[in-house]
Amino acid sequence: MVRIAVDAMGGDYAPNEVIKGAVSAVQEKGLEVILVGPLPTLQAELVKYDVSHLAINCINADESVKEGEPPALVLRQKRNASVIVATKLVKNGEADAIISAGPTGTVVASALMILGTPEGIDRPVIGGNFLGFSPNTIVLDNGGNVDCKPYHLLNFAIVGCVYAQKLLNIPNPTVALLSVGAEEGKGNELVKESYPLFQRSGLNFIGNVEGNDIVTGRANVIVCDGFVGNILVKFCEGLGATIAKWLKTSLSGKLSNTEIDRVSNDLLALTNTADIFGGGPLLGVNGVAMVMHGRSQALQFTRAIAQAKTMVESGLVNSLNSELIRIRRQLHNGKD
Amino acid sequence: MVRIAVDAMGGDYAPNEVIKGAVSAVQEKGLEVILVGPLPTLQAELVKYDVSHLAINCINADESVKEGEPPALVLRQKRNASVIVATKLVKNGEADAIISAGPTGTVVASALMILGTPEGIDRPVIGGNFLGFSPNTIVLDNGGNVDCKPYHLLNFAIVGCVYAQKLLNIPNPTVALLSVGAEEGKGNELVKESYPLFQRSGLNFIGNVEGNDIVTGRANVIVCDGFVGNILVKFCEGLGATIAKWLKTSLSGKLSNTEIDRVSNDLLALTNTADIFGGGPLLGVNGVAMVMHGRSQALQFTRAIAQAKTMVESGLVNSLNSELIRIRRQLHNGKD
Numbered sequence: 001m002v003r004i005a006v007d008a009m010g011g012d013y014a015p016n017e018v019i020k021g022a023v024s025a026v027q028e029k030g031l032e033v034i035l036v037g038p039l040p041t042l043q044a045e046l047v048k049y050d051v052s053h054l055a056i057n058c059i060n061a062d063e064s065v066k067e068g069e070p071p072a073l074v075l076r077q078k079r080n081a082s083v084i085v086a087t088k089l090v091k092n093g094e095a096d097a098i099i100s101a102g103p104t105g106t107v108v109a110s111a112l113m114i115l116g117t118p119e120g121i122d123r124p125v126i127g128g129n130f131l132g133f134s135p136n137t138i139v140l141d142n143g144g145n146v147d148c149k150p151y152h153l154l155n156f157a158i159v160g161c162v163y164a165q166k167l168l169n170i171p172n173p174t175v176a177l178l179s180v181g182a183e184e185g186k187g188n189e190l191v192k193e194s195y196p197l198f199q200r201s202g203l204n205f206i207g208n209v210e211g212n213d214i215v216t217g218r219a220n221v222i223v224c225d226g227f228v229g230n231i232l233v234k235f236c237e238g239l240g241a242t243i244a245k246w247l248k249t250s251l252s253g254k255l256s257n258t259e260i261d262r263v264s265n266d267l268l269a270l271t272n273t274a275d276i277f278g279g280g281p282l283l284g285v286n287g288v289a290m291v292m293h294g295r296s297q298a299l300q301f302t303r304a305i306a307q308a309k310t311m312v313e314s315g316l317v318n319s320l321n322s323e324l325i326r327i328r329r330q331l332h333n334g335k336d
Numbered sequence: 337m338v339r340i341a342v343d344a345m346g347g348d349y350a351p352n353e354v355i356k357g358a359v360s361a362v363q364e365k366g367l368e369v370i371l372v373g374p375l376p377t378l379q380a381e382l383v384k385y386d387v388s389h390l391a392i393n394c395i396n397a398d399e400s401v402k403e404g405e406p407p408a409l410v411l412r413q414k415r416n417a418s419v420i421v422a423t424k425l426v427k428n429g430e431a432d433a434i435i436s437a438g439p440t441g442t443v444v445a446s447a448l449m450i451l452g453t454p455e456g457i458d459r460p461v462i463g464g465n466f467l468g469f470s471p472n473t474i475v476l477d478n479g480g481n482v483d484c485k486p487y488h489l490l491n492f493a494i495v496g497c498v499y500a501q502k503l504l505n506i507p508n509p510t511v512a513l514l515s516v517g518a519e520e521g522k523g524n525e526l527v528k529e530s531y532p533l534f535q536r537s538g539l540n541f542i543g544n545v546e547g548n549d550i551v552t553g554r555a556n557v558i559v560c561d562g563f564v565g566n567i568l569v570k571f572c573e574g575l576g577a578t579i580a581k582w583l584k585t586s587l588s589g590k591l592s593n594t595e596i597d598r599v600s601n602d603l604l605a606l607t608n609t610a611d612i613f614g615g616g617p618l619l620g621v622n623g624v625a626m627v628m629h630g631r632s633q634a635l636q637f638t639r640a641i642a643q644a645k646t647m648v649e650s651g652l653v654n655s656l657n658s659e660l661i662r663i664r665r666q667l668h669n670g671k672d
Contacts (some may be wrong), residue, residue, distance in 0.1 A: 143516055146524040147347050180479055180566040188482040189561040211567040212574025227524040228564055230516040231547040235568060236575065238548025242469050243579060243603065250599055254591060263586055267579065 001032050001055060002309045003095045005086040006301070008037035009043075009064050011101030012294045018101070019045040021301025026306050029306045034095050036086040038062045040094050047254045061085035065102050067294070071109035083107055090287040097308040099301070100262045101279065101292035108282060108291065109145060116289040118321045120328060125289060126226070127163070128280040130233050132270030134217030136168055139178070140225075140283070143230030150194040153177070153223050154327075157203055159283045161220035166314035168220070176219035178228065179208035189224065193202050202330035233274075240271020278304045281311060284320070288312050337368050337391060338645045339431045341422040342637070344373035344381075345400050347437030348630045355381040357637025365642045397421035402437050403630070407445035410552070419443055423450045426623040434636070437628035438511045439614065444480060444481040444618060445629065452621040454657045456580050456664060461492050462546040462562070462627060463499070464616040466569050468606030470553030472504055473513070476619070477559075481567030486530040489513070489559050490663075495540055495619045496557035498659050502650040505558070508540050512555035514564065515544035526561065538666035559647045569610075576607020614640045617647060622654070624648050 004020050008015040015037055023031045023046075032055035035042050039060045046056070061082040065074050074081060082100045087110045089095035100107045112124055127140025140156045141148070157175050159268035164173035177194055184195060186208055198205040209218050214232070224232075244264040251260045269276055278300025279292035288311045290304045342358050344351045349602035351373055368391035371378050376398045380394070397418040401410050410417060419438045423446045425431035436443045445660045448460055463476025476492045477484070493511050513525035513530055520531060522544055523614075534541040546555050550568070560568075579601040587596045605612055614636025615628030624647045626640050 038578060046468065105609065131575075133575075133582070146516060172384075178567060179480060180563055188561070189565075207640070211570030211572075212577075214571055215574035215578045225524070227516055227527075228567060231514060231560075231568065232571060234547030235550055235571070236547075237573060238551035239467075239469075239572065239607075242549075242551045243607075246603075246606075247583075247599070251587075251591075254595055255467075255587075259590060263583070267582075270581075270582075 003032045005089040005095035007100035009082040021298035023303035072104040095314040097288035099290040107308040111289045115285045124284040137217040141226035146227040148225040173220035176209040178224040339368045341425040341431035343436035344371045345418040357634035360638040363643035422461040432648040433624035435626040447625045460620040473553040482563040484561040509556035512545040516558040548559035
């Protein structure tokens with residue numbers, strides 16, 4: 001049975017919403033959850049549920065991390081913080097995945113330091129599908145790495161391809177660089193330098209795509225630096241939420257409130273994927289890690305735990321390692 | 337009377353839609369239009385309208401520019417191209433503004449080379465409001481300058497402030513850097529280096545804003561490089577168009593087709609401003625210039641000509657020059 005370590009103390013609604021979501025996940029999804037936090041706190045929450053027959057275990061961790069604390073300091077000084085203890089469970093083979101809605105910087109840093117990255121990858125990348133209108137398109141990086149070199153973008157592409165193959169079931173994903181024009185030579189220095197590297201990579205590279213192509217799904221894996229990606233994701237969420245709200249006014253009196261709510265909520269679901277899934281995977285580390293929004297609630301934790309299970313079962317991490325070796329060989333041969 | 341030079345040969349629907357739009361602008365807006373193109377072509381179009389009492393003049397220009405021709409080559413070898421002749425009318429004081437839907441690179445290059453830029457500005461910037469949900473927010477650069485230095489971003493901010501003052505009637509516009517977090521220190525190298533420069537500028541700088549803040553209108557002038565800005569604008573247009581189309585399906589059978597079209601078209605108008613205005617101003621050149629989308633039709637030309645008139649009447653260009661001097665003095669004093 002897949003074992004998911006859950007940082008019970010991370011997020012705005014910890015521990016009650018985290019534990020509520022974890023209990024549902026165990027009930028519904030056929031998996032084991034290991035809750036990590038101060039044992040008395042965990043137990044005080046768990047008594048609210050009938051968990052006697054459920055695969056829920058608790059591991060003690062009695063330090064907490066506040067928003068704004070420098071991740072490096074947390075890693076050095078708070079070795080008994082719940083996110084760190086939970087991540088170590090994965091490292092030691094006692095869990096298959098870690099989920100946390102704690103401060104993103106700390107979750108990323110602890111995954112990076114404790115789990116490490118496959119050879120050839122410096123830093124993990126945040127990515128996935130963020131737009132329901134183009135479900136077969138993932139964009140990465142979404143904010144992990146704001147200043148990038150061409151080889152970073154290539155690594156994002158490799159990670160993205162493995163994700164698309166394993167989790168979206170796309171055998172030979174198309175890859176594109178996000179730019180300001182489709183033609184070769186259009187773009188900033190980073191894109192122009194990355195283009196030939198992508199051409200030689202053996203990936204199914206289709207060239208540059210533009211901003212609107214994220215919506216139309218012209219490529220399966222769209223690559224950009226984390227600065228552009230993060231701004232895009234947040235703009236998408238903001239625009240979706242604003243249009244959903246505007247629709248309520250615009251349709252008011254013309255449709256029943258139930259219908260208006262349906263349309264508005266459907267649109268939110270299509271544009272605010274993080275609200276639906278509660279976060280996304282941290283890719284490019286030696287283990288399965290999910291980084292959640294701080295505002296996640298029980299439903300999002302349940303969904304994220306289910307997604308982590310799927311990721312574990314997909315064999316994503318091993319595939320990434322073998323794909324990295326293949327691409328490195330291809331690039332090496334291309335140079336000879 | 338304000339005189340607008342119109343490149344009659346630029347755009348996918350030139351010259352018929354350009355001239356149709358220009359005739360309407362003269363009829364409705366109280367201005368003079370100077371059409372630039374091969375005289376026989378212009379005259380053959382104009383006979384379709386009763387223009388005997390209208391302030392429409394024609395100037396001959398018998399070379400044409402194709403999409404994809406290198407702008408530098410056009411400027412050297414096609415001195416009688418309609419966009420160049422039209423821009424020279426502004427330079428020589430025979431017109432007050434130039435409008436073209438020709439290839440953007442060529443329109444920008446000819447404005448840059450022929451009109452020049454105010455002292456302290458290297459290159460023009462494309463910018464303006466691109467989202468109807470936040471009408472008091474402009475984002476720039478939208479694609480003119482893909483790789484930027486901090487002083488470029490500062491110039492965009494200055495240009496944007498003058499635009500907000502003169503055209504949006506905002507006396508003391510708030511200015512922000514577009515970034516991946518609101519806190520100082522969040523962002524890529526460019527944003528981090530620009531932050532202290534903005535602080536010392538004497539502009540009404542409120543710090544960093546995130547992608548969703550473009551929608552909420554947290555600042556009047558949001559500054560980013562042209563790579564980020566162009567991707568955002570195109571993503572916005574693409575997402576808006578996709579949601580408008582999705583609404584038609586989602587509301588089908590629940591509202592009358594007229595109502596569905598109204599909601600869908602309202603949303604398009606709020607998210608695809610370039611379709612409404614047909615383009616936007618090229619800012620930071622010594623003259624008023626409007627760069628139109630190639631796909632613009634008569635209605636967009638009429639609106640863009642009207643917008644150019646407003647820009648001329650606002651005294652935007654002179655204000656920009658005096659504001660540049662003021663900010664430069666402020667920065668200089670800040671250093672002493």
